[in-house]
Amino acid sequence: MKNDMNGANAPRFSLKPADLRRVSLTDGFWAAWQKTNREVTIPYVLDQCDKHDRTRSLRLEWKPGADWEPHQFYDSDIAKALEAVAFSLQTHPDPALEARLAEYVSLFARAQQSDGYLNSYYTQIGLDKRWSNLRDMHELYCAGHLFEAAVAHFDATGSRDLLDVAVRYADHIDARFGPTDEPSPNDGTKAPGYPGHEEIELALIKLARATGEPRYERLAAFFVNERGSQPHYFTAEAERRSEPPKSSRWVSDDFPAPYAYFQAHLPVREQTAAEGHSVRACYLYAGMADVARETGDAALLDACRRLFENIVDRRMYVTGGVGSHSHGERFTVDYDLPNEAAYAETCAAISLVFFASRMANIELDSRYADVAERAMYNGVLAGLSLSGDRFFYANPLSFHPTSPVLHHVRSDAERQPWYGCACCPPNIARLVASLGSYVYGVADDTIAVHLYAASTLEFDIGGSTGSLTQKTAYPWDGEVEFTVELSAPETFTLALRIPAWADGWTIDGADVRDVEKGYAYITRRWQSGDRVRLSLPMAPRRAYAHPSVRQDGWKVAIEYGPVVYCLEGVDNGADLAQFALPADAELRSEFRADLLGGCTVITGTGLRRAPEAPADDSRALYRPSSRRTPTPFTAIPYALWNNRGSSEMRVWLAEV
């Protein structure tokens, strides 16, 4: 930790995410999702890994001529699932699940080669081909997910079984890649490579923290800093393979620059816009934030700020979804946010949560946690069925059953049981299992509350141990009561995020020293039984997109707290495009315990437009007049759409 930056560009804080083992989500919204995750999603995802060749690939069972094939990203699916298991065990011990986890851990250990290499795809397909195509193959990506799983497993069980595997593999990678002036214990000098699909950067930082090994942090920083430099590694490796350097469809005119798909068109410090594959992008940015924080690199942090602003000010759906285009699962251009054709991959929203949450702990600016929360409640959660065992890959903001809009996975008609490329299901499982660590950020003298959720945080501050308990029915209700318990009175700061939408918020029971960048600071000597009440005004709100978002012209979205709403056909009939919300229509909120697991709906009276056919041509496609009829409507949380069969859906409604 060399956090020695100064000046305006330095990190303002440097909180850590709360230790997951010390946060319990006690009841309410996220506790219910965690229960479903624990009881349904996690075992289901493991079963699917077994059923769909991931596990037998890791067992190295493939032989040429078999009726199945290993795939380059299979190991990552299991690793993410194991990380979800390990996160869950940190808060909810479960001997059966722990035993199951141990089995997969032993598979990883057995699959590891004597030199530390661990990738079931290349081990079966041919180790001679390994490391020959960092751009397109996912070796470093799979390694990153393994490292993350290993750290979570170590935290959950105290066992080093997987951590030692990860360390051996990380050492293998560190011996092979890095500055070319560093000798490699393997074969001369290191290669200046870096992953085509980022993820290992943030994983190496976690591994460095867990092991105390600074080489892993240095390797993460190398991967970040080498990216996009000249001569270009991806071009060089393609030439070594005797392929034309532009062999990929992702290196083409569809992108603003060669290698933009991989965020490797420029050194990361020179990048000003979020480009290319959105999951890769936000994983990279999260890793950059980690490296900036750990190394005190102000210029790198500046790049993170710029890229975050580009996303949030210009390239993010109101749901927190990112990556609007299915071709390349990618960012396109500023203010281009098509609703029906939105790709907005579940993993991309998750990756934005990773990035934003890291920035929130570095900067303690509510802009970051606002975005993380927006993505969690909307763009992420829409990826998962209420039942916990069906998944969306793409998350459009408008859906019509007959639409021929093509996604590379046709996943928008209903949530699917699994995908050939199954990154999203284990990703959402691990995010939900680890939610507690996103709620709080902690430092020596500060506890920041980024998110509101019924929960208890245990902490040590000064010489005392204590707990902070949130009682709330958020997001359906805006009252949040905090209770502090302490072994002895202690002075520290409680920083409460004030969401940008919370006009008229109040805090009772304590003096607010300051409100800065969207956090209310309460510094005092706390003692057991102290209560602070935060009141966030909850009411339906209208949201309008920036005038340059042509897809949302004369449209309005409904929000309530952090929740984005939609109209669904099952409640509101067909032809939702003919529905409009008058500018002066009253919006009423009502909690419906019986609906979709319990949620607040927004109701009111809108207008339906009926274009009227001429008398002699009832089928006329184009019509001379139209009639408007008042019509009641019910809006539900966007994340909960498509849980009652497949019908039309719209987030952005015409406003008249």
Added chain:
Amino acid sequence: MKNDMNGANAPRFSLKPADLRRVSLTDGFWAAWQKTNREVTIPYVLDQCDKHDRTRSLRLEWKPGADWEPHQFYDSDIAKALEAVAFSLQTHPDPALEARLAEYVSLFARAQQSDGYLNSYYTQIGLDKRWSNLRDMHELYCAGHLFEAAVAHFDATGSRDLLDVAVRYADHIDARFGPTDEPSPNDGTKAPGYPGHEEIELALIKLARATGEPRYERLAAFFVNERGSQPHYFTAEAERRSEPPKSSRWVSDDFPAPYAYFQAHLPVREQTAAEGHSVRACYLYAGMADVARETGDAALLDACRRLFENIVDRRMYVTGGVGSHSHGERFTVDYDLPNEAAYAETCAAISLVFFASRMANIELDSRYADVAERAMYNGVLAGLSLSGDRFFYANPLSFHPTSPVLHHVRSDAERQPWYGCACCPPNIARLVASLGSYVYGVADDTIAVHLYAASTLEFDIGGSTGSLTQKTAYPWDGEVEFTVELSAPETFTLALRIPAWADGWTIDGADVRDVEKGYAYITRRWQSGDRVRLSLPMAPRRAYAHPSVRQDGWKVAIEYGPVVYCLEGVDNGADLAQFALPADAELRSEFRADLLGGCTVITGTGLRRAPEAPADDSRALYRPSSRRTPTPFTAIPYALWNNRGSSEMRVWLAEV
């Protein structure tokens, strides 16, 4: 002509299109376009054919290893250009152009093989491969365009030079393809093939009419009737080539049925929806209408009616554009009409004109000519610049300069000088050159006026010769004055189309016997100097799309007569999505002689919406309020957009 049908399904009439040689467009809208076409477009297209390898391919100059390659559709580009020249010569003799035409005719003659075969692609690439892939290669398509050019050339010059070439090639084709129980003079029996890209069907009917040879009509009927039958010819020929039968990306899950892209998924009589590649589809339907008319096939005519209704009631843009999807240049599903992503190829609108005009002459129902006119003034003409030498391939109804919507030809930012696949430029040239024949339909005792345009038709009726003159400034003005001149008084019927939009039309100077299916019938004994005045009320109108067209919900289009309007950025500023037309806004029309060659604009006052950022976040992507400001607007004819540089454009406007 065996037009012996009876009963409800029989053709109602069976007018012929007016002989182009007997129609002069005297001044006004279309005469101006014909002048540009004659002076700029036609010579330009010929030059481009010379410059871009079409001509040297027809000269058979290609050798292996050359720095250019012949292409399977090159011959069709020249043939269509020659047809345009020949049409133009029929009304505007031009010795220089006629001499140039003769040169290309001699190239075709020289390229013809001794057995009649004539395709420069296969002649150069390898004649052993000819006729092996009717599905994907364009031999029969190129042949059809050659036949059409030959007939037009014969009509224009009286020379049989090209007609004889066509006849030899048609005989070659007729000897090779047809019912399998017919002996082939070549090699045993005929093959039951038909084209993957239709066009030859309607061309063979023209050739049959020009030569009196009934075999060509029979072959056209065979191609129509064999299409989509089992065992499937396309599958069989793919097997003969030892290719998997589904080798094409067009035979895939993206289409409702295998071979739907080629309209070969079912026998044509069983087809109820317009499927697949839209140009192929409408060329086929036009050929079906021709065959139905010539053979008196009521069931086939019924299929034409069904397919027309499917297009016009469910799958046609308000501009008359068809084929909404760029992937496959195809029809998608009912009521799916995306505006920005609209493909709406110029050739597709032209092919719809062909189909609709044929149906108009068979049925004399204004529904058909209304559609032909809608396509001509909007979806077709948008394909051509005012200067006559730039072309759109795709014709979206909404355009934003930054849109990343991908077309397989990126042609929507501005009209292009040429295309690798250059079907549209010569196609629009031949349509404009032959417009006169679309204005009038003639039968022994009837003259139908399908379109209004300043023009003179010469005709023979009974024992008299005569002329019918239209004086009008249509489409900018709805007054049309008809004057009849006759060598002797004669009784006949004048049928004037009443467009569906023309509420309140009047006819003065003659008694209207009847108005049926949108034509006003005036039957009387005419004599020289008789005048009839038709008054079509011209005023700006609002059009609304069927409620199932989700892309046009709460939107409105502006029309004036047959002309569809748009807002263009150059007149109305950026962010056109923020413009709305209040339901009660007055729409004013004004002829502007100085604008875009002279046109009527629609003006009025609309509203601009400005979403308002919070005070502390001026760049906010999502905003809590919005302001509405009255704003004047100017709408121009859609076909004339993009003639003053590239700026935003919208046909469908928000209506509040």
